[in-house]
Amino acid sequence: MEKNILKGNLKIINIGLKSFTEAFEGKDKGKGSVASWAHVDFRPPLISDASLFKIIDHRREQIEAANKEAMRRIFSGRPFLVSVSRAIDVIPGMQPNSIFHAGPPVDWENMCGPMKGAIIGALLYEKIARNAEEAEILAAKKGSIKFSPCHEHKAVGPMAGIISPSMPVFVVKNEEFNTFAYATMNEGLGKVLRYGAYDEGVIAKLRWMEDILYPVMKRTVEAMAGKIDLKSIISQALHMGDEVHNRNRAATSLLYRQLAPLICKVSNADDAFAVLNFINGNDHFFLNLSMAAAKSMLDVANGIKYSSIVTVMARNGTEFGIKVAGLDSNLWFTGKAPIPDALFFPGYSKEDANPDIGDSAITETLGVGGFAMASAPSIVQFVGGNVSDALKFTLSMYEITSSENSAFQIPYLNFRGAPAGIDIIKVIEKNILPVINTGVAHKLAGIGQVGAGVLNAPTEPFKKAFLKFVETIK
Template structure:
């Protein structure tokens, strides 16, 4: 055999593996002949984007800029340093409320966001009843601002008011901080748009009892490495968005010594421990700011096409991209498809809402479903879908996370650093798993499911990136 044919040696000694692109006719024919086939999801870029896409992909800065963005994302630390009220941590003024997703006015706000804002106004004592709160919100008496504009994140409606206690996380590598409110549990809760008396009473208890106890616990036990917990929970069947069982227990293990010695009555300590231990999403509100710190580290790199924010307010889905800074690119939020609670059905579900897609932006959540196949029991789909979802996300990301790994894929790093050029070029949209809020204000949670962003977020980003390419 000649030297030039040496690479072909042994080619016919093993079964062929075929990779196909485009329509599935060829793949189906090969499978009928017992040939192993890997289908790639590919389609032409959306009409009218070809020129912008070519210009961005030809940007001489892009490869190095994306390498730097990925390097910063995966090097970012996430350490829980304190638990403090939003008035202190974020400088949130009375009458100002943060919310999830891109900016939105009251008139365009979704039902669950309106419900959460009504509840927050009642909680802060700025109105005597729901009708008064809604009237004052509609009149524009209060300031509304996205959580992301202050470096924070909020699950579902994401509403934060000055009296709410916040987890404070820090990345000393890049000098960034991020915050998130405490998790209320499931069911009729503020973040799902409920605002009944039980919701307001729980918020007051969290402010009076839970927040101060958690604050003492963190300060007495010392900083807690949240990134390390995320890495470990992926080895234990969590994906970090809708499944946080292992992460919540590991966090409670770290906090428990400080909680039981806190300066509070024994009944308050017992209730705080019981509430935290019974809440399977206790950890979510720390995983989110941990991912926010990772994406914050990647912001503002000229020429980078890496996504740094994916967020939804129940009306719009918005993204931000490293190379375009604080600019939002939005489109109508899609409605998740999945499983419903009780008698609720598709007509009861609101379009996608929440900042929790920061988990997918940071390389976990829906991007790590292969690490948590049990998640499909909660959001729909099946185990092969969970595996396929993670494998597919490698096609639209910059690299594999060196710390967050998927055991079933041979400890391959999770797909991290969404690249808008790859999304537009392939037509593959990021996979998100999420809870579903009721469409009508005050309903609460109605289910959980799967969703993707609207394509126009990414085509809009491509147009802006193209305009920023140096002549």
């Protein structure tokens, strides 16, 4: 390093105003005046109290060790689809009057339109209420329906994420740790319960899923004797243009290939035709499985003292909540859910959009979804239209993650592992928020999906979690 800058050979780091680098252009040639430079796109930390960072620094070694352990557990997870069962039979803590929902806890009064709609639909489906009015009265009556977040019952649900007792659910087992995670089966697009629709067609489809899809899937999956390796499907799908959140076409196809022969074997021709047709017609059939797989892999990192890794990001349409491995796993850190700035279907705009909703951000928590955007060039219109935009999203997430998942590789980055393990300390220090791919629900119950896009997690939950974390490690 040339220390006497007057001798030339300047190597400049420019921090702040990018325009200052314009003067350096062309200065790297010519006699004597050599300047190379790197620009830092400076963002102030989300919390600038230096004393808090001193506490972090003091515990740096323990934190690093804890995070290493958290990532070891997450990466060693082996999620398999092992069964399909009725929710009440398998999900811990589910009771006949339970309804589980996406995101952090929320009571009926504070629920958003689509979540209320989905709950009405679930009460109709369960025949607990005869009509929508009755359902609403019942739901509003304190204590009559037990609302609880899916995440507090080892379950996850996309959008409203409603799970009611009779619903069939995928049972995913993390073979490495003998733990389980649960998710409903995906209903497809259009008017569906998870977007808050509850008309007769929606309920009829749920019944078909219970009557036809469920038994066929149960027999099929059990006949495969636990050989449906979800991690393997996700790894392959990432090489095939999926990020397994907003694009599941490849993963669904891979699953379909595995299921089809046995579906034909275990069911009559009509049912087999109907079930295969249903899966074939729903590109997002795998979504609920990628979510359950992610849930099963992340859950095992909870309870590692000093770990600053995020194990849950989830939204209920009102609030956005996170959980952190090193903090009490009962604690949610929440903030207002942002309204997605998305691409809207014709006829809809941001005015119609509900604040962000769903447990599907569990995919980003694992390091796929928006974090693996660079794997999914066919959906780059969500992030600005260019492949380089998608690349930037993924690259920027390496800044706030603890590690790279060598099982989930990104071809366009020379098969570099996807960024994994969101570290709240890095989020705060660098002021870079996780990116989340998302579908957008209409804010009114019953209308359904109005768009899709990308958004950043809000700052508040991370700030709250950071403050609690510092307090805990003092």
